[in-house]
Structure formats: C-alpha cells, structure tokens
Amino acid sequence: MMDKQKALDSAVSQIEKAFGKGSVMKLGQRSAMEIEAVSTGSIGLDMALGIGGLPKGRVIEVFGPESSGKTTLTLHVIAEAQKKGGTCAFIDAEHALDPVYAKKLGVNIDELIISQPDTGEQALEIADTLVRSGAIDVLVIDSVAALVPKAEIEGEMGDSHMGLQARLMSQALRKLTGSISKTNCIIIFINQIR
Numbered sequence: 001m002m003d004k005q006k007a008l009d010s011a012v013s014q015i016e017k018a019f020g021k022g023s024v025m026k027l028g029q030r031s032a033m034e035i036e037a038v039s040t041g042s043i044g045l046d047m048a049l050g051i052g053g054l055p056k057g058r059v060i061e062v063f064g065p066e067s068s069g070k071t072t073l074t075l076h077v078i079a080e081a082q083k084k085g086g087t088c089a090f091i092d093a094e095h096a097l098d099p100v101y102a103k104k105l106g107v108n109i110d111e112l113i114i115s116q117p118d119t120g121e122q123a124l125e126i127a128d129t130l131v132r133s134g135a136i137d138v139l140v141i142d143s144v145a146a147l148v149p150k151a152e153i154e155g156e157m158g159d160s161h162m163g164l165q166a167r168l169m170s171q172a173l174r175k176l177t178g179s180i181s182k183t184n185c186i187i188i189f190i191n192q193i194r
Contacts, residue, residue, distance in 0.1 A: 038086070038138060038186060041076030041106075053080070056137075057184045059173065061144075063191040070190045071097075072105065074140045077188065079106035086137030089113035089130050093123050093146035120147030120165065124172040127187065131176060134183045144169065144191040 015024045037053035039046050046053045054060055054077060062070045078088040083106075090097060095116050099109045113130070117123040123141065130136045141147070149164040180187055 036184070038077055038084070039080040040073060041080050042073075053077075054186050054188070056186055057181045058186060059177065059180060060186060060188045061191055062188055063193060065193050070192075071142055074142070074188050074190060075102050075105045075107055077186075078102075078112065078138055078140065079108075081138045081186075082106075082108050082111060087111070087113070087135055088138040089115070089127075089136050089140070091123050091127055091139070091141045092116045093120070093148075094142050095146075097142070119150040120168050121150050123147055124168065124176075128172070128175055128179065131179045131183055131185050131187065136183070136185050138186045138188065140188045140190065142190045144189050145194070 012024055016022075035051050036056040037046075037049070037051045038056065039053040040049070062073055064070055074090075078090065081088050088111075090112055092114060093116075097114065102112070103109050113136075115123070115126050117126060124147065127139060127141060130139055147165060147168065149168050176187065179185075
C-alpha cells in the first residue's frame, strides 16, 4: 500500500512540475466548487438551473423547434452579462439578428460585437480567436445548422457532403474547450430540432 502511495506522489509531483500546481488533485482538495453563473434573465429558469444561471467557462447548447425563443433567451443572457460589465459577441451565421429587437430586450447593441461569417470554418475561427483573447464573457453562435462548411458552399448542387458539418463541429469543440474553461467564457450554440 505504501509503494502505491509513493508511486502516486511521484506521479503527481511529475505532473505538477510539467503542467503547474493544481493541474491534478483529489476532488475533495479543490477549493469550494463555487461555479460562477450569468443570469438568463428568467428567475424561474435560473432557479431550475440550480446555480442562478448559465455556468461560466462552459459550452451550452440551446435547442428547440423553430420560433421557440432560443435566440431571445441568448439575447437575455447577453443583456444580463452586459449589465454586470461583461463583453459579449454574437456570431450570426443565420444573418438574421434584429438589432431593434435585441435593444428592446436590454442588449447594449453599441457594445455587442457581431460577426456575420460566410462559412462554418470562418464562424468557428472567429469564435476561437474571440474566446482565446480572454476578453469575451458570453459568445453566442446562431446557429449550428447555419455553419455550412466551405466545401459545401463552393461545391455543386447535388454533391454529397456527408458528415462535413459534424467533423467541423467536432474539431471546433476540441479546439475551443480548453480556451473556454481557461478564459471563463460562456459559449452558447443555438441549434434547431429538425
């Protein structure tokens, strides 16, 4: 038993030397698991989520049928983050964001960073750059369905592009996940049930 403990201590020491203190620990050792959150703007939803809103440093997917309030919910989250001094970005792959409506919901449209990319790759590259900057508190991508790969846009009608979008999303999430937790950014993907 003592040999196992020594081996574990040695392994932890090696890991900490290579990656820094706190890169590996026992779960009970971790300082209070207090997760910061940004309000959704709905007391009921904040209570149901259990932490008072959407957790910082996480990837969130808001999905539902067409016209069910997905974008409205994310705009409320942006407005709440802005009220607390946060910087927010909206990647409008749908090219459908209504600034008048956003303003009515409390979004400071003069401070909201917006991008209307042409391809899925461009949208996700912009998202990655914004998240890695460490300056963004909430980033919304509207919508996953509109993140069309460049090959599909440039291809001919009828060409088969099976799995391209899934591969694009998978690669983007692998790339984004580390940056998101380090920068404490909330990234919200809007998706539709088809």
